[in-house]
Amino acid sequence: MEDLNGPILKFFADLIFKEIGIVYNEMTFYQLESRLESVVAHFELDSMETLHHKVAKLRDQKITKYILDVATNNETSFFRDAKVFKTLIREVIKPLAAEGKSVRIWSAACSTGQEPYSLAMELLTLQKKQKDFDFSIVATDYSQRALDKAKSGIYTQLEVQRGLGSANLVKYFNQKPKVDDRPGTLWEVNDELKKHISFSHFNLLEAWSITGSFDIILCRNVLIYQSLEKRYEILKNMHRYLKDDSYLVLGCAESISNLSDCYESTQFEEARFFRKLATQTKRVSNL
Amino acid sequence: MKILVTDDSKSVHGFIEAMFAETEHTLLHAYDGQQAIDTVAGEQNIDVILLDWEMPNVTGVEALKKLRDGGSEIPIVMVTSKNNVKDISEALTFGADEYIMKPFTKDILFEKLEMVLERKVA
Incomplete structure (x- = not known):
């Protein structure tokens, strides 16, 4: 899975870094992959390749914004630490x-x-x-x-x-x-x-x-x-x-x-x- | 740490036991409010009591009142399906230290235990 999606993950990692500065590298590609899969499901797309096409070629702003949104880590709780x-x-x-x-x-x-x-x-x-x-x-x-x-x-x-x-x-x-x-x-x-x-x-x-x-x-x-x-x-x-x-x-x-x-x-x-x-x-x- | 788990459901005891599986804490078990009161009377150094609300014979909140009326200062965490704000307020008024609404996770249980034990030290 990771081999097949490697170049796609690299593309999204670069995009995320450029736009909001969050770093995803090969050690954390599995997290990125799981988040991108949730984007594929959200927009009811058929694959990661389609997602890549929509963002890289068609410049779909709605999807891009959503990806940047899910790329942030929102984990928190009351009185954390x-x-x-x-x-x-x-x-x-x-x-x-x-x-x-x-x-x-x-x-x-x-x-x-x-x-x-x-x-x-x-x-x-x-x-x-x-x-x-x-x-x-x-x-x-x-x-x-x-x-x-x-x-x-x-x-x-x-x-x-x-x-x-x-x-x-x-x-x-x-x-x-x-x-x-x-x-x-x-x-x-x-x-x-x-x-x-x-x-x-x-x-x-x-x-x-x-x-x-x-x-x-x-x-x-x-x-x-x-x-x-x-x-x-x-x-x-x-x-x-x-x-x-x-x-x-x-x-x-x-x-x-x-x-x-x-x-x-x-x-x-x-x-x-x-x-x-x-x-x-x-x-x-x-x- | 010695923890008295009080619930009429055996599966809840099993669930909580699994949460403590890799720790060195000791769990004691009671299946209704009266058993909890008897265990407290007969056992030294209980650090915290987990208390279900709806149980046969003596309910959790009745046991809570009896324990507090009897002078027990052991921290008590209610662990119950009753999730109405009025129930929570009532339990706190009667002397519960914390309140967990079922279903709950290991994180929630451990955080609540930490809270009540820290307050006891402070």
């Missing part, structure tokens, strides 16, 4: 709140919304203890499919049990009436939570149109899929959007590459963040 959330609240947000500052956060790869909603739950809990504390969350993602789900705030019974404590489920979700044969019911995030988050489509590799600056940027488990050059580009852009001394939060396995003059790695008891350093010098040549 719970220690990150605890550390953010304790070490970064509480000190800002104590100074009477409002907090602006960017969830830069929010996927289906679990990350910004988890943050909002924690921040609302803090707000209940400290009434003058205010916050807002900007949540963006490349995948329109993921974003539509995030905006709806509707999750299955299995999804609301991944990482989410039952007390938060009862407090921040409304149960929807059962509509189909799927086990359990759907659950929708309530308006109290939704009103603190604005969702929008955003490609980290295109021109950045975000306004204002942030106290915290979360960009978790995105850079691992990018090439070194794209990683550098994204980290450099994020540096511009962070307030001085504020924090960038990456995935547990991710780091700042060669940008030690832009960010300082700060190890807290249970998590590591990257503090913005005020001066940025050119390091492109070091890559």
